[in-house]
Amino acid sequence: GESVGLHLPTLSVQEGDNSIINCAYSNSASDYFIWYKQESGKGPQFIIDIRSNMDKRQGQRVTVLLNKTVKHLSLQIAATQPGDSAVYFCAEIFSGGYNKLIFGAGTRLAVHP
Amino acid sequence: EPEVTQTPSHQVTQMGQEVILRCVPISNHLYFYWYRQILGQKVEFLVSFYNNEISEKSEIFDDQFSVERPDGSNFTLKIRSTKLEDSAMYFCASTAGGDHEKLFFGSGTQLSVL
Numbered sequence: 535g536e537s538v539g540l541h542l543p544t545l546s547v548q549e550g551d552n553s554i555i556n557c558a559y560s561n562s563a564s565d566y567f568i569w570y571k572q573e574s575g576k577g578p579q580f581i582i583d584i585r586s587n588m589d590k591r592q593g594q595r596v597t598v599l600l601n602k603t604v605k606h607l608s609l610q611i612a613a614t615q616p617g618d619s620a621v622y623f624c625a626e627i628f629s630g631g632y633n634k635l636i637f638g639a640g641t642r643l644a645v646h647p
Numbered sequence: 648e649p650e651v652t653q654t655p656s657h658q659v660t661q662m663g664q665e666v667i668l669r670c671v672p673i674s675n676h677l678y679f680y681w682y683r684q685i686l687g688q689k690v691e692f693l694v695s696f697y698n699n700e701i702s703e704k705s706e707i708f709d710d711q712f713s714v715e716r717p718d719g720s721n722f723t724l725k726i727r728s729t730k731l732e733d734s735a736m737y738f739c740a741s742t743a744g745g746d747h748e749k750l751f752f753g754s755g756t757q758l759s760v761l
Contacts, residue, residue: 566748568748568749575754576752576754576755577651577738577740577752577753577754577755578690578738578750578752579752580748580749580750580751583748583749623689623690625690625748627747627748633678633695633697633702633703633747634680634692634695634703634705635682635690635692635747635748635750636692637689637690637691637692638689639688639689640689
C-alpha cells in the first residue's frame with residue numbers, strides 16, 4: 535500500500551545544533567517528496583522539495599536527502615534556532631496524482647536554549 | 648505577502664447540523680484544496696478543485712461534503728449533516744499551478760461537533 539511515515543515522533547535539540555528529521559515512504563512511484571513545517575495554530579508551510587530523480591537538494595539552512603534504495607527521506611536543519619520549533623511533515627506526490635499531497639505522521643522538533 | 652485566509656477560526660456545531668467553512672485563496676491561484684487534520688494525526692487530503700470542478704476527492708469526501716466557488720474569490724466547504732467524527736482542523740490551500748507540491752495553506756478552521 536501507499537504510506538508515508540516518520541521514525542521519531544519528537545526530536546529535542548539544543549539551539550545551534552544541527553537537526554535531522556527522518557521519514558520513510560513505501561511508494562516507489564512518487565515524483566516529488568516535500569517537507570512542510572507546521573507551527574502551533576498555523577497551517578502547514580512549504581519548506582523544500584526534491585524530485586525523485588535527485589539525491590540531495592539544499593535550501594537556506596535546510597537540506598533534503600533522498601535515498602531511493604531504502605526509501606528514506608531526511609530533512610537536515612543547520613544551526614537550529616528556536617523559531618524552528620514546530621511539527622515537520624514529509625509528504626509525497628504520486629505519478630499521475632498531481633492533485634493531492636499524501637502527508638506523513640509528523641515529527642515535533644523542540645529547540646532548547 | 649499574499650496569504651490564504653479562512654473563516655471562522657473556530658466553529659462549534661451540533662451533530663446533524665450543516666456547516667460551511669469559508670476560504671479566500673490567493674488571488675492569482677487556480678488550484679484549490681481542502682485538507683483536514685484530526686487532533687494529533689496527519690494532514691489528510693479531502694478534495695482538489697480546478698476550473699470550477701472537482702479534480703480529485705478522497706474516500707473521506709462522501710456525499711455529505713461539497714465544495715463551491717461561488718464567486719471569483721471565495722472557496723467553500725459544506726458539510727450537510729455533521730457527525731462527531733467530523734471534528735477536526737480543516738485547512739484550505741491553493742497553488743498557482745505547475746507547482747502542485749508547493750501549496751499555500753490557510754491557518755485553518757477548528758470544527759467541533761458536539
